[in-house]
Amino acid sequence: MRRLVEERRRLAEELRRCGEVIRQRPRLPAPYEDLKREVEGLELKYETTSMDRRREKVIVERINRLYAMIRRYERYVDALRRRDELRRALERMGSDDLRGELRRVGGEMEKMRGEVARLREEAKRLLREAREEEARAREAERRAMDMDMEVRRLVGEAEEILRPLGLSADARSLRRIAELVRRHEDLLSSVLRKRAAGEPLSFDEFALLVRYGLLEGG
Structure with a gap:
């Protein structure tokens, strides 16, 4: 670049x-080809x-002036030709720059399309995960x-089970209920051992056996 x-x-x-040479366009006193022929004739x-020194000097000065005018005119013509070449070269270079820029932009657009496609897939994935x-x-x-x-x-x-015991499942935690059940089991075991040993039972102990239907077969 x-x-x-x-x-x-x-x-x-x-x-x-x-451009500077072209702006200084020389004005020839005669057509270019006529001046060329005049120079050739004077040189010949x-x-x-055979001529004297004064006449020789006049001819040499005329040839030099004509050569100077011809060279300025030729530089002018060369500048015109070169100007056109340079303009075309710069135009081509500008076109190349434009094509290069278009290729660069095209590459960027391709990257953007790829990124858009990736983001769309990511959005679909997130939507799928959200669903x-x-x-x-x-x-x-x-x-x-x-x-x-x-x-x-x-x-x-639990209410049905605990209701005969005068307990409420809503009123106590399961740990408390389990503790009460264990206490009743211990109490029942103690009452049953006393009954098996023939020891007298209190009213509450007797009522406990009745509540659980443990008097049959006694």
Whole structure:
């Protein structure tokens, strides 16, 4: 890229110099071809004719003036030709720059399309995960409701079991209920041992056996 910039700068500088030459367009006293023929004739005359020094000096000065005018005109014509070449070169270079820029932009657009496609896939994945998470949340909610119903059912059954004991499943924690059950088991075991040993039972002990239907077969 740097080399291309330097080349453009060099061509632009040369084009500027050509413009300076063209602006100084020489005005010939006669057509270019006529001046060329005059120079050739004077040179031939100078080389083939014997003349005095004054006449020789006049011819040499005329030849030099004509050569100077011809060279300025030729530089002018060369500048015109070179100017057109430089303009075409700069135009081509500009076109190359444009094509290069278009290729660069095309590459960037291709990258952007790839990134957009990647982001779309990522969005689809996130949406899919969100839907799956929503489905899992609904499933968890359904299971929680089922568990709540199951807990209510178990509490109802516990109420049926504990009601004869004068207990409420809602009023005590399961640990407390288990502790009370263990106490009743211990008390029942003690009462049954006393009855088996023929020891007298208190009213409460007798009522406990009646509550649990343990008097039959006694």
